[in-house]
Amino acid sequence: MDDAKPLINKAMPDDARGWVESQLCDGEKVLFAVVGDLSLFEKYDACTLIVTNRRAVIVDKNHENGFFSAVFSDVEKVNVKRMYGNARMNFKMKSGEEVTVFRYTYAVAELCDVAAAFIEAVSRGEDIDEQLEIVSAAYEKKMRVCPKCGRTLIRPGAECIKCQSKGKIISKLFKYVKPQGALLIIALIMSMMSTALALLPPSLTQRLVDDVLPNKKEGDLITIVLILLGSYIIGTLLNASRGYMLRIAGDRIVRYMRNDVYEKAQHLPMKFYDKTSTGSVINRISGDTNNLQAFALRISQEIIVQLFMLVGIVIIMFLKDWKLSLLALCPVPIVVLGAKYFSRKIAPFYRRIWKRWAAVSSVLTDTIPCVRVVKSFAGEKRATERFKKYNDEWYKVDVSSAKITTTFPAIVSFVITCGSLLIWGVGGTWVIKGFGGLTPGLLVAFLSYVSMFYGPINFFAYLSDSYQGALSSAERVLDILDAEPEPDFGHGNCPEKIEGKIEFRNVNFSFDRAKKTLSDINLTIEPGDIVGIVGTTGSGKSTLINLLMRFYDNYDGEILLDGQNIKDIDMGYYRSKIGYVQQEPMMFSDTIFNNIAYGVPDAHIEQVINAADVANAHDFIILQPDGYDSMLGERGVGLSGGERQRISIARAVLKNPSILVFDEATASVDSETENQIQEAIERLIYGRTTIMIAHRLSTLRKANKIVVVDKGRIIECGSHDELMALKGKFYRLIQIQSMSEQVRQQKEEEHFE
Amino acid sequence: MSERLYINADEAKITYREFARVDMQMYDGRVFTDLEPRRLFPLSGLTKYITLIDRDMKEVAIIRDLDHILPESRQALEKCLDEYYMIPKITAILDRKEKNGLLKYKVDTNYGIREFDIRNRHSDIKNLYDGRVLFRDSDDNRYEIPDITKLDKKSWLKINIDL
Known part of the structure; x- marks a missing residue:
């Protein structure tokens, strides 16, 4: 010291x-x-x-x-x-x-x-x-912060993920464009060839007007027409092949990008989802990746082609008549300055449009899957109004951005038309007066080149528009791609055997800085222990389990499994050793079989049937018309709460986990179903470390240790008898529950009669 | 479940105690001491539905509307609430920079000049429909622009890009 x-x-x-x-x-x-x-x-x-x-x-x-x-x-x-x-x-x-x-x-x-x-x-x-x-x-x-951006690092000396991957958006997109290099280069060569071909017709037109038609050269006329036809055929073939190749390259880019974003989204910590709506994440995976694909193609193809065209035309124009060329360049500064102004104006609109659209998507993802709740509470009108409100907001922002996005192109067109008129006026006068040897054919050809010249100018003027849109999309996609994934420092550390001893040592945790959710948690659970965690709603029971499941890693203190810090164990392996049954079992849109086999995809049919049997699920599955092939909806449409719960228990059984966690598994089912589930649980927990969060204290009859959590602290811990003798919080909870249990049973019996 | 005690008007006298806590005496003689006032709607209802919580974190009463209670009681409660809720009101945006994926804001507030970082402009800056803009910085501190339309033009141009 x-x-x-x-x-x-x-x-x-x-x-x-x-x-x-x-x-x-x-x-x-x-x-x-x-x-x-x-x-x-x-x-x-x-x-x-x-x-x-x-x-x-x-x-x-x-x-x-x-x-x-x-x-x-x-x-x-x-x-x-x-x-x-x-x-x-x-x-x-x-x-x-x-x-x-x-x-x-x-x-x-x-x-x-x-x-x-x-x-x-x-x-x-x-x-x-x-x-x-x-x-x-x-x-x-x-003080463990990144010296560049000030973000807290996940451990001392760790590389800041945000900064490590920070770079120009284009260089990040290049990662996805690079594998398509060969296709894109071929498409680019084709583009340049078709562009070069496009530069040919005006010169031929000039010859037609100035030489072939006035001198009545029929042979030359047929030759020029055939050359033009040939150039159009080749141009069409080149454009069609190029379009096909670009489509393939574009689809591959968006496929890889979506895969990466989705994969990353799977590995993001729960705290990311606590702050980001699922609607917004879905929007990023679907819509934003499409925007980026379009932009990636634009920058890898169009920019080069348009630049090539621009340079080619300028050279030809100056070779044909430098004075008219200088006239043609007059509107360019106005277009370029306008584009800069436009880009600054439009950027916030893209962000706002996206924000409003994300809000609309959130309403969709909230209400469509919960349509039963909406209907049961006669909330259709309210849901529609809410949707309309957000959709109207989106509409307002989109319309206000439309003012800029439509006004600007109109002004650009006007300026360009004025440029053409200038050439008609000045060039026409020179032709009439025979000034500078300007012929009618040259003037017509020049006007064709001028109209082609404004194509690339227009493209570069609008590039800022698509760039802003893509920039906005890129930000949101990179927000996921660059987000810190769940830390897995123990990657590859898979202990041979898990005994199941769990220790919480001085664990403190808060979701945000406003309030501590868990304080001074010290708890030891021996292998094979059946531990009941009880407490009132919001006392911190589920948070305790969330930490054990490593859904949140940013707690103080340590959680040990068989003496090893759980953060040092391979995360995938660690979670595979825990069977987790939640209060609201989520079913995937898949068959019952695949839902049970979710954790063990290569499980044998009989293993799945056995698991269903242990979970008391087999009996009702066989009564389904499609048996194990019955399709389940997002929230297991077609099955009762108890049935879904038993499928989720079967899922846990199949994993053969060393540790079992039940988070109020029987909270929302009736007594009979509860008994069936309880029976399944009792079969399952034999010989395994089991943690049960129980709302109904009667479900804890097998527990050899009961932990009472209150306001984020463990206030009582001991066997059922010890806690009853203590006459503390647990004793009071038991008393309250036995009274309400009597009422519940009485009501169920009345209903039965 | 006991019936919730609502304070509508002058049926209670509330006095400031210390450390953002109050005592309350009802017209019927009941006395509740050492209560902490908290807003039930800190974002949408600053003067409505103020709950009073005792030392055991149990709610004792709810005040329906600060505008309808005795002026002295209101004053005592406002003192507590001002102390408890710190949401500095941004009066001007002095600087806004984007660096390494962070938005770095320098603002003038009713608490003085403050610099803070925003991690995610999509989730940490909320543009409410009543013209308010709420910020949450990287340390979970909150800030508020009470009315975006009243910001000066320079500030508006700086923040406009993030709204």
């Missing part, structure tokens, strides 16, 4: 540094400091919490003399109150006085939590060095 530099999150402000320089006593040294961002009276200001080996000091102008100091021995408790967008640290002094000493935003909330725990622990007389180690770990975690 003596030689260590104080831990600090950022440079100390002058007043705090001044305090350190002038106020430290002999032998006193700063251990760590948190530079906050808010003053006591709610203004952004750099205030500092300084913790020395003797006391805690808060430097804030709003304290008397500019700071507040409390020696550890005077502090009884440190309360941290997280509010909305800010938090407060209160010191409860041994004198009984409680005082708010520090305010801060969520930017430093984690460090302040640790600081508060340190001050409180040291005040209780705990070892200062030991406590400092915890603080040091928190600082290390906090």
Whole structure:
């Protein structure tokens, strides 16, 4: 501790540094400091919490003399109150006085939590060095950020996934374009050939007008017509073949891109889906990849072809008549400047249109799969109104963007037409006056070239439009492709045998910074244990399971399986060893057989039948007209809740997992079905570590350990009898439930009669 | 389930206690102490449906509308709510940069000047239909533009691209 530099999150402000320089006593040294961002009276200001080996000091102008100091021995408790967008640290002094000493935003909330725990622990007389180690770990975690973008890295020294893959959008798209190189190069050569052929007719027309027709050369006329016909036939063949090749290349690009985005979407952590609607993800996989495909083809083909055409025409035009060529170039600056302006104007519209469209898609993905709920609550009208509202919003934004997208091309056309008129006017006068040797044929040919010349100019002017659209799509696709996947540091580490011992050590977790969902979870589950987790709704039971399933990895503390940190075990292997049965079993749009065999796709038919038998599902499956081949809808249409649940248990049975997790598996079924499911569960759990979250406490009769969770903490843990004797929360829950159970049974019996 | 206690008008007197908490005395003599006021609708209803929670995190009462209660009670509650909910109001966008996939904003707010990062413009910037724009920065702090139409032109041009 003596030689260590104080831990600090950022440079100390002058007043705090001044305090350190002038106020430290002999032998006193700063251990760590948190530079906050808010003053006591709610203004952004750099205030500092300084913790020395003797006391805690808060430097804030709003304290008397500019700071507040409390020696550890005077502090009884440190309360941290997280509010909305800010938090407060209160010191409860041994004198009984409680005082708010520090305010801060969520930017430093984690460090302040640790600081508060340190001050409180040291005040209780705990070892200062030991406590400092915890603080040091928190600082290390906090400071583990990418030097480029400031994102928190998943482990020290890890490469920032966002920055690692950061680059120009075009270079990223090139990854998908490159494999189609051969096809695209052939298509490009064909394009250039057809473009070169397209430059031929005006020259031939000039000869026809100036030489062949006035001099009545019939033989030359037939030759020129045949040459023109030949060039048209070759041009058509080249364009058709090129179109076919581009279609193939384009489809391959979008196929690979979609595959990549979908694959990545599968490996994104749950926190990504917590913040992103499924409608928006689907939109990105379907619509945005199409936009990018079109853009990839444009930049790999059209740009080169149009550039080739532009250069070719300019050379020919200047060779034919440089004075008229200069006239033809007059509208170009207007078109180019207009395009720049247009590009700036249109960019926000593309984003808005997409946002509105994503909102429309979200309504679709919410309501169409839940059509039963919508109908049962007579919500058709409301659903339609909601859809209309979002669709109208999309319409409004699209219409307002249409003003720009349609006005700009019209102006460009007008400018181009004016350019042609200029050439007609000036060129026509020169022909009439015989100025500069300009012939009628040359003028006609020149006008043809001018109309062709404005084609590429138009293309480049509109390129910004499609570029903006693609840029917007690319951002959203890359948002998925570049998102941090679920970390799998233990990839390849597959322990030979899983005994099933699970330990939670000092686990703390929060979904966001506003509220801790789990606090100080310490729990040991021995192999073969049947553990019931009980607690009221929202107490943190399911979150506990979410962490065990590694749906969220950003918790503090450790979860161990057979003594090994679960983060160090291969994720796929780890999850394959856990059978997870949820309250709302999800069925895939597939056969019953494939739904059961989902976790073991190569399972033998009899294994699947056995699994269904163990799960008490076989008996109802055989009564289905299509048996195991019965198709199930997205939410298992055609099966009751209990039947779906038994299929999901069969799914778990087939995996032959070492650990079983039941998350309120019988919460939404009647007593008889519950008994059938319970029977299936009892058959399944034999010899396996089993964790059961139970709403109905009667389902925990086989549990040898019961854990009671309340407000994110374990408040009771023991056998059924021990907890009953304790007469605590579990005892109260049992009492309440036995009363409601009686009422439920009574109602079921009445219904039966 | 006991009946929920709603406060409609002057049937309760609410006084500020400390640390964003209040005491409440009902006209019928009942007294509730050490209550924390919280908005039930922090985004859509700033002055309506304020719940009062006791130390055990149990709801004691709901105030239907701050506009209808005693002025002193309202003042006490507003003091607590202002302390609890920190959503700085953005008055001007001073700078907006895009760097390494992050949007870096520098804004002027009623709390002073602040710089923050936005990770995802699609999910972290919400344009509400009443003209409000809500931001959530990379640390989960919130900010609000109360009325986008009242922003100065320079600010509007900077933010327009993200809306």
